[in-house]
Structures are given as C-alpha cells and as structure tokens.
Amino acid sequence: MTLEYIPLVFMLVFGFGIATVFMYLSEILGAKRSTKEKNTTYESGMTPFKTARDRFSVKFYLVAMLFLVFDIEIVFMYPWAVQFKQLGSTGFIAMMLFIVLLLSGYIYVIKKGALKWD
C-alpha cells in the first residue's frame, strides 16, 4: 500500500534534483564578465531608485485570504464528490446546504466590494 506512494516521492526528488543540476550547470558554464553596472537592478535603463521592498495594494492580500477560505471548502468537497453515488440524495442535500452557506458568504464578500478592482 505504501509502496504506491514511493514513485511520487521519487519523482519529486528527481524533479528537484534535475532542477538543481540545471541551476549549477548554468552558473558554472555561463560566461563570467560581470561589471558593477551589469549587476544593478533592471529598470528600463534608468538608475534604479529605492528598493522593491515596498508596500503593495491590500487587494492582493484580500484575494489571498478569500482564496484560503474557499479553497478549504473545495478540498472539503473532494471526499464527498468521490463518495457521491454511495451517499445519495441525503448527502447531496447536506452538501447543498453547505454550499448555500458558502454562497451567502460569497455574496457578502461581493457586496462589501472586496473583489472590486478599480
């Protein structure tokens, strides 16, 4: 049973291994003629001012929070979807109630304007 999951871990290790090899190969094989100017941050030919470690729009933060909430709900639906045929109409009605609750939250979020980009 656990043998089934070994290839998954294997492929992960393999993928990251290949990626690491690629990265070091690129650093070793590549030309090395760096100058001070070449190593500055790219800013369309201008001299860069300040850093990029700056504040950004709170909208992105909101989207991330909403994603967390909805994604957890969706993950919760996976086991139900797999067992859907066995659970029958009782399971379906229970899940629909859950979705209605979820949707009321969703409508609240829309009405509050949390997803308004302008």
Added chain:
Amino acid sequence: MSEFLWVIIESTIKAVIILTLIMLVYGALGVYLERKISAWIQNRIGPNRVGPFGLLQPFADVLKLFLKEDLVPTAANPTFHRLAPIITLGVAVAVYAVIPFGDYVTIAGRNIQLGLAPNANIAILFVLAMTSVGVYGITLGGWSSNNKYSLLGALRSTAQMISYELSMGLALVGVLMVAGTLSINQIVIQQSNYHWNIIYQPLGFILFLVAAFAETNRAPFDLPEAEPELVGGYNTEYSGMKFGMFFLAEYANMGTSSAIMVLLYFGGWQTLVPGGWFGFEPGSIGLALLQFVSFFIKIEIMVLFFIWVRWSVPRFRYDQLMNLGWKVLLPLAIANVAGTGIVSLLLK
C-alpha cells in the same frame, strides 16, 4: 525488501524515460511549435536554419541558455533567487508522476504500468497540491529579485493563479462526482468505448479549460508578463538557464494541463481507433503503443489549441481577469456541481 528494490529500479527507469519525454515532447517540440505556428499566424517564416525545418532550434536555444552569463543582481536575495526556478521546474516535473501514458504491458509475466504511479489513489489531489506549490516559485522569484517589475509581476501572477485555482478545483469536483474515484487511471478506464467525460461534463470542461489558461499564465491571461508594462514579469532579473528553467516549466505546465484535460475529459490513453482492428491483445506492446500514440495525438491537439489562442486573442485587463475568475467562473463552477448532482440523482 526485494519488492521495494524492484519499485526503486522500475521508478528510476520510468522517471528517466518520462523526463526525456518532458524535455523532448513538451519542452523542445512545444517551443518549436509555438515559434513556427506564431510565425505562420503572423505571416512570417519562423525558425528554419538549424536542422531540417529548423527542428533543432530548441536544442540550440538550450545550449545558448546554458552558456549565457548568469547574472544575479547585487540587490537581489541570492538564496531565494536560486531557489525560485528550482521550485518551479521541480514541481512541474513532479506532476508527471501521476500521469498514465497508456494502460499496461505484460513483460515476463509482470504487468508494468505505463506511468510512474498512475494508480495512486491521491493522483488528482497530488496534481492540485503541486500546482499550488508552483505558486511559491513565482512569488519567490519576483520578490527575491528586488525589482519593481518582478514584484508586480509576481503579485499579479500569484493573485491570478490562486483565483483560478478555485474554479479549477470546483470543475474537477464535477468529474469526481461522475467517476467516484481520485485515481486518474481508474477515471480513464471508466471512459472506455468512447464514453468520454466531456459528454457528461461539457460545462465543467470549459471551466477547466479557461482556468488552465490562467493557471499556466498564458495569453489571454498572460498579465504577469505583460511586456509593455512589466518588461518580463517575475523573471525579469533571470538570465541563462535560470530563465530557461522558468521557460521550460511554463511549457511543461502547458503539457500537464493538456494531459490532465485529455485524461479527465477525452478518454486519456483510450485509443482513437479500436485496438481490435489490428488484433492487439490487452497487455501487448502493440496496444500499448497505440494507446501512447492516441494519448500523444490528443495532447498535441490541446497544445495546438493553446498556441492558437495565444496568438489570436488579445490580453485581458486586470479587473476583467479578476471579475471573470471570481464573478463568472466560480458561480458557474458551483452551478456545475449542483447541476451534476441533480441530474445524476434524477437519472438513478
């Protein structure tokens, strides 16, 4: 213990084959097709110098990328700057562990699956988990570069990917309700005799298709790399093969999305013409080849569609993108789940 050893040996061989396949089919052929088709669409000739019909162009590109100077800006955070492409490419490769390229072949009395772990009962969850981890590569790449364009590109990309992941996940719920299993191979087997899931899940497929375009950051959802405003997006400060890794991962992800769509909605490796026509027995190498070729043809059709759309449709505006994800696709996906439930309960 010997069983464990066998799994390791088998996995190693398969992993090497699959990796070659990713590099050649999804990397090299994908890039070549993109360049050639975009050239035809724009009335140009496209690559035609390196090798016959320019077929060796992608290999020349990779060689060039390896030999390019690998710049790390002094302002960047070197550790995370290195880590970001590794995460992006590593995750893009790892997803292929659960993709079945065919049913099985019987060699020396052993049924060998054509895929690393096609029967894993967490396959679809694994795919979703990996695409979620892929977001980290992009975020880290953009942030660690310490460049304003990179940061903005990474923020946009992250927000876009997580928004469309919801619709993607919900579209999959519809398939799972029809199939009743998370194992990809099992879902494919259920679609034998041309009972493809697209018949039962047409809306789900369209939702998944749109979400897949957004997840792979391809046009018309390529805002993260909107050239006129953000230069190159999150990979502005990358050069050499580190840039190549992001590039390769993008094409590998396009291949994954195409493969997942084919597997879940178009019968996966189910043959395009019945294997009986050629007198192939189940488990024979002939049938396995036919399945692999069918799967390959279906995937290439999807990839061609991706390329066709990229060079035909203009880019969205960011608010349009977010509205489409949250206010159109998400309600439609929920309606799809409810509709699938009602219809299958009524038909029972």
